[in-house]
Amino acid sequence: MTAALTTAQLTEKHLPTLDQALDVIRTRAYWSPYPEHPKAYGPEGIAGSLDAAAGQAAFDALRGKRFELDQPGTDGWTATEVSPFGLELGVEYPHADIDVLLPALRAAMPAWRDAGPQARAAVCLEILARINARTHEFAHAVMHTSGQAFMMAFQAGGPHAQDRALEAVAYAYEAQTAAPASAQWVKPQGKRDPLEMNKQFTAVPRGIALLIGCNTFPTWNGFPGLFASLATGNAVLVKPHPRAVLPLALTVRIAREVLREAGFSPDLVALAAERDGEGIAKSLALRPEIRIIDYTGSTAFGDWLEENARQAQVFTEKAGVNTVVIHSTDDYKGMLSNLAFSLSLYSGQMCTTPQNLLIPREGIATDAGHKTYDEVVADLATAVDKLLGDDARANALLGAIVNDGVKSRLEAAAQLGEVALASRSVANPDFPGATVRTPVIVKLDGAKPDSEAVYRSECFGPVSFAVAVDSAADAVELLRGTVHDKGAMTVGAYTTAADVERLVEEACLEECAQLSLNLTGGVYLNQTAAFSDFHGSGGNPAANAALCDSAFVATRFRTVEVRRPA
């Protein structure tokens, strides 16, 4: 096979970016090589990239057609996507005979292993560069599968997802090069000749990796596992959520194209699209060839994978109950607007959206004077109302309700307690078929057992609970118990008291939860930045892995040593 691109060329092109990534995962300062402004893309911007119009056109050209992938074992076609915005998608994807596809992935691995960590990183960065150039196209694909509003689909589904992928490649490279490629070992033997050995160390892949994609963040949550596995020498089978195939199908197509051009088998990355109701994740997950699984989704299936896919390393991001302790603040307005944004963004359909707001029943101290529990809740409701008062802004923030499950939960929430802020429908003039809803805030008494059953469970979607608690100490105990039993992707706290801050911090250190304190500006609880913030901790029930750390990559490969007398 003649390679159109040599790995040496790719390495030269991408090594500076990899080096910067390696540096910044150590300093955890701000950095991104992928612009988050839509205008950065197009003929005037990033070389070869699609501008807004070209991205829209590329997306439109995919609709109502077969999405051709030249992978082995195609035995039919399947179309399962429904845009939460009501747009007709009608893209058909190849359906694979797994017994043909898996051996092809397996056969592709030895040459990929032999290429070494640097060449693999360079190929991964080329894939990411091509994905980045098509960010406008991906934005529409993410929007019309996840229900994210366009700007969020563009940023979170585009550059931010690409950042997380690059971060995973950097960790993978670092881990694989921790041992040198070779070493000379000379052990003195007193007066006798020293013992001398030459040693070679090779990072070898674990096997075939399975990525099980999710509906809400197909690229942001899918890329880290995909690229971590690929960069460590494994082949990757991508099983997208049946409602969010397109963003990952585009990813697979680009990956295969780059791999082929670089002289590797394209079968290192393949798609396993399923038919409606086929549920192939379970059977794939138990195949002996599958040695790594990355999964984002429900706790029930994540727990099932951890329990049953024993032949594989299983990395899960499941669900938790995210909590904010509201004790006191020196920026009451800032706190309210920050929280209002967090509750509204993507209709609360983020694994990081706060659910429980714990507020002392005697109220809180603020720069605007003492505020009772009722006042805090009412003021927060007003802040959300104001934020979403303009329909255009509401649509830009909320996106669409991703599925009927979320809609039902939202509708049922009004029965769970006193409604402090009712949800309302918002019309979307561009997409009349979109289901758009503002969040609901429900008041609960933390001490009542029937309330407890409500707020101690995850209620995924635009539903939050303003839970009245006895004291800050009571709030921290409730926080601790919730994280311990249910997990949390995020914890927030507002307090001006050093002792309360210390209590919350200690609870988060002991229960292993990521904490954001006193957010009142443009950084939100539900957002984490690649290279700097850890997403999840891997140490509480919400997720068994964090994005991204060495634990996320360390077991995706092994180091084999060959030693010979010198």
Place this chain on the structure above:
Amino acid sequence: MTAALTTAQLTEKHLPTLDQALDVIRTRAYWSPYPEHPKAYGPEGIAGSLDAAAGQAAFDALRGKRFELDQPGTDGWTATEVSPFGLELGVEYPHADIDVLLPALRAAMPAWRDAGPQARAAVCLEILARINARTHEFAHAVMHTSGQAFMMAFQAGGPHAQDRALEAVAYAYEAQTAAPASAQWVKPQGKRDPLEMNKQFTAVPRGIALLIGCNTFPTWNGFPGLFASLATGNAVLVKPHPRAVLPLALTVRIAREVLREAGFSPDLVALAAERDGEGIAKSLALRPEIRIIDYTGSTAFGDWLEENARQAQVFTEKAGVNTVVIHSTDDYKGMLSNLAFSLSLYSGQMCTTPQNLLIPREGIATDAGHKTYDEVVADLATAVDKLLGDDARANALLGAIVNDGVKSRLEAAAQLGEVALASRSVANPDFPGATVRTPVIVKLDGAKPDSEAVYRSECFGPVSFAVAVDSAADAVELLRGTVHDKGAMTVGAYTTAADVERLVEEACLEECAQLSLNLTGGVYLNQTAAFSDFHGSGGNPAANAALCDSAFVATRFRTVEVRRPA
């Protein structure tokens, strides 16, 4: 609590050693801070260390007495050890009420976590320095529990085990400091003010770690997990093998002493000695407080732990079928003497001892001319005979048979095929009660199904099989299948042919086994050097972890981030 030693003092004392360890795990060159020569210890040698006589006296002073440990929850005493050399030990250890002990371990953790990775590493290195000073005492303790001959007990149970511990501490330190303690994050916002956050990153322990010790290498196999867990902030409960308590009881006592002097709770390390037949490993392993388990021992119990201790990260070293492919050599004598030593050392009771010697039935090419299969086997038998011809040397190499299970397997081996070398008893003049046996070599035909059942199973002890195979390619296929199905801690090969070498190498890369090629001098298949050689790969059924790599430490802690607006 007033600390007799400040962590600053300990850090100053041990930081240079830690820095060297951090450097050498990257270069994987030869290094050890712990001398392996017995004469290095004593008043003329390492400061404060025991010389041979003092070590013997210290060991003797332990015999026939209660081994006092001031740990909480002692509810009785237990003595379960039997020296394979027949020496009366009679040491009684405290038996613990686990429901009292575990909460004490848990309570000790927050202050240990707050001390940070550097202070923890310094305390671990002080523990190791004190263990090192008592290497002569440990040597007797290891000898009379494992059955290792004195020199091996001294080296493998002393400095080599200490090396492996230090290596684990270095990996733990490196992993925990991959993220900085704090970071400033400044994200430009065009014309608006940048977003600015201060972030703190804290390595937090996973919980209580359980070390399940083994009979044959209580320190060498026990130290890495113990020190990796302790260095990452966890408390460690040490459950020794009932026949090999003393080396780990000494370790626990020294660890507790150092921890107390450094101002920490001694309950960060505690002993869980059991009564005969009590089998507490199973119930301990399932306790929710236990979040990490390190285990060395049988495949059956290792598999059980992996299947059942789902609340914990489980690191296992189980059993495999180690194989040597004998194809050709340019140093026939060197090959024979190297193999003879490997088969004899510690009566083959190492997880790394070769079991299957695969020899083409048409013979092999050597510098001494063509040798038939029968000649190779006969010459190897002669080499073993010569090596062990002198009883003093035989005793110094073989040690004693560790238990009746090994003895029975050895006796039964003669029925498995044609005996090329019979095992014989060796008298030990110093310890007349010792069971000392030379190894048996049994000839098998690799093509016969009934032979296959024999050589494809592990036969732990001084038993090896000279398996006649059709060709080098046949040998490699057999090797591949054995590693795939049964695992291997070590693989060896002798060949002067580049194509055969490449076949063996490829099989080891694909099946993830550590390979030693053409060993003819003073480096043996069954020995790995800390800081340079990986022990096990973690990628085949013999072990799910390797000593030592980042995967061995990465999941023993998690990183918790606390972020605040700047």
